[in-house]
Amino acid sequence: MSLEKAFVFEKTITAPVELIYRAFTSSTALREWLCDIATTNPEEGGWIYLVWNRGYFASGHFTRLIPEKAISFKWIGKDEPGWTDVDVTITPLDDEDLHNVRISHSGIGEGDEWAKSREEISKGWALGLKNLKSTLEVGKDLRFVERPLIGIYPEDLSDLTKTALEELNVPVNKGVKVKELVPGYGADQAGIQKGDVIVAVNNQPIDGVRALLALMLEFAAGDEITVTAYRENTKKTFSIDTKPQKFEDIPETSEELAKELENFISKSLEALEGVLTDVTDAEASFSPGPDEWSAKETLVHLIHNERELHTYINDVVAGQERFQDDWSGDQLFRIRATLTTYPTVDDLMAEFRRSLKETVASVAFLDQSFARRKASYWRLGTEILNSIRHIQEHTRQIEDAIHEARSRIAAEA
Known part of the structure; x- marks a missing residue:
C-alpha cells in the first residue's frame, strides 16, 4: 500500500477475468465480497450505492468502464468531507486466469476531518481484497467463515409480539433475544440462558441481530468477549470464549x-x-x-x-x-x-x-x-x-x- 497520493492495494487472483470485472459492477457480486447491500447501474454515469451493516454507506457513479480491464467510480461516504475516486485495473499475468487486481483510492484529504475516513478506507480495501480473492477462487465469504461464534440462535427483540415481550419482563425494547443455545459453545458455558436479552458486547450497544453480527466481525475466533444481557429485569455480565464457524462442504455440482x-x-x-x-x-x-x-x-x-x-x-x-x-x-x-x-x-x-x-x-x-x-x-x-x-x-x-x-x-x- 502506498500513501503518497492515493491508497493503492493489489492482489493476485486466479479467476476468469469476466468474473473479476463483474465483482466490481454487479450488485449481487459486490454483496458477496465487499458490502451488505448494493445497487448498481453499470454504465458510465450510472449509480453505485453500497451499504454496510455496521452503519457506513457510500454513494456515487461510474466514470469509466472498460469491460474486463478497468472500472472507475466517484463516491462519497457517510460523514466524509468530500468526493473521492476509485480506480480498478485488471491485468492478466502469465498463467491462465491469473490476474493482478489493483485498486487506487485517491482524493482523500490529509487533515483531521479525514482521519477516520483514511483509517476506514485503508482497512476496508485491505480486508475486501482478501475476501475478493477467497470468494472468486474458492467461493467462501470470509466475513461468515471467519466470524467467531458465541453459540446462540438470535432473534430481534423488536420482532417479538407484545405478549412475548411482556413474558420476558425486560426493561428494554431493543436488543437480541437468545432463542436457543448451542450446547458446548461459549454462551452455554458462560451461563447465558434461553430467553436472555443481549444489549451490549464489550460495552458497545447492540440493538438487533444485524448490529450483533456486524460487531462480531471485529473479533477473531478464540477471543474472549464481554456480553451484557438482561434476564427479566436483572442486568448480567458474562465473559464468553468465542469459537470458529462450522460450515458444511457444499457439493461441487x-x-x-x-x-x-x-x-x-x-x-x-x-x-x-x-x-x-x-x-x-x-x-x-x-x-x-x-x-x-x-x-x-x-x-x-x-x-x-x-x-x-x-x-x-x-x-x-x-x-x-x-x-x-x-x-x-x-x-x-x-x-x-x-x-x-x-x-x-x-x-x-x-x-x-x-x-x-x-x-x-x-x-x-x-x-x-x-x-x-x-x-x-x-x-x-x-x-x-x-x-x-x-x-x-x-x-x-x-x-x-x-x-x-x-x-x-x-x-x-
Missing part, C-alpha cells in the same frame, strides 16, 4: 446439491408428519396466545418460506436481488389468504410437499455454468442447506402449539 437437499428434506418431513399424526382440526387451529401462530398458521409460514426461497434462487442466478431491506414478515392477510386456499392440515401438508419438491427441482436444474460463479454458488448452497434448520425449528413450534391445545382442551372438558 447442482445435481449433488439437490440430492443432499432432498435427503435432508425427507428426514425433516418425517419428523413433521410424526408431530401431526392424529391431530384434530381444532388442535391444529388453536393459537397458544393472542399473537402466536397455530399449527396451521406455522405450516402456512413454512409454505411461504419455500416460495420466497424459489424467488431468492432465481434472483441470485439472475444477479438481481429484490430482497434488500429486511424480511417483510408473514402479514396476517397473507396467512388468511393461504388458509382459505388450503384449509385443512392435509391440504397444507400437500402444498408444503409440492413446494419442497419445487425447491429441489430448482437446484437440480441450475445451469452448470452457475457453479463457475463460486461465491454465488457457495452462498446459495449454504442458504439452501440452512433452510432445513428453519423447518426443524418450526416443527418444534408446531409440536408445542399442539401440546398446548391438547392441554387446554383437556382442562376444559
Whole structure:
C-alpha cells in the first residue's frame, strides 16, 4: 500500500477475468465480497450505492468502464468531507486466469476531518481484497467463515409480539433475544440462558441481530468477549470464549446439491408428519396466545418460506436481488389468504410437499455454468442447506402449539 497520493492495494487472483470485472459492477457480486447491500447501474454515469451493516454507506457513479480491464467510480461516504475516486485495473499475468487486481483510492484529504475516513478506507480495501480473492477462487465469504461464534440462535427483540415481550419482563425494547443455545459453545458455558436479552458486547450497544453480527466481525475466533444481557429485569455480565464457524462442504455440482437437499428434506418431513399424526382440526387451529401462530398458521409460514426461497434462487442466478431491506414478515392477510386456499392440515401438508419438491427441482436444474460463479454458488448452497434448520425449528413450534391445545382442551372438558 502506498500513501503518497492515493491508497493503492493489489492482489493476485486466479479467476476468469469476466468474473473479476463483474465483482466490481454487479450488485449481487459486490454483496458477496465487499458490502451488505448494493445497487448498481453499470454504465458510465450510472449509480453505485453500497451499504454496510455496521452503519457506513457510500454513494456515487461510474466514470469509466472498460469491460474486463478497468472500472472507475466517484463516491462519497457517510460523514466524509468530500468526493473521492476509485480506480480498478485488471491485468492478466502469465498463467491462465491469473490476474493482478489493483485498486487506487485517491482524493482523500490529509487533515483531521479525514482521519477516520483514511483509517476506514485503508482497512476496508485491505480486508475486501482478501475476501475478493477467497470468494472468486474458492467461493467462501470470509466475513461468515471467519466470524467467531458465541453459540446462540438470535432473534430481534423488536420482532417479538407484545405478549412475548411482556413474558420476558425486560426493561428494554431493543436488543437480541437468545432463542436457543448451542450446547458446548461459549454462551452455554458462560451461563447465558434461553430467553436472555443481549444489549451490549464489550460495552458497545447492540440493538438487533444485524448490529450483533456486524460487531462480531471485529473479533477473531478464540477471543474472549464481554456480553451484557438482561434476564427479566436483572442486568448480567458474562465473559464468553468465542469459537470458529462450522460450515458444511457444499457439493461441487447442482445435481449433488439437490440430492443432499432432498435427503435432508425427507428426514425433516418425517419428523413433521410424526408431530401431526392424529391431530384434530381444532388442535391444529388453536393459537397458544393472542399473537402466536397455530399449527396451521406455522405450516402456512413454512409454505411461504419455500416460495420466497424459489424467488431468492432465481434472483441470485439472475444477479438481481429484490430482497434488500429486511424480511417483510408473514402479514396476517397473507396467512388468511393461504388458509382459505388450503384449509385443512392435509391440504397444507400437500402444498408444503409440492413446494419442497419445487425447491429441489430448482437446484437440480441450475445451469452448470452457475457453479463457475463460486461465491454465488457457495452462498446459495449454504442458504439452501440452512433452510432445513428453519423447518426443524418450526416443527418444534408446531409440536408445542399442539401440546398446548391438547392441554387446554383437556382442562376444559
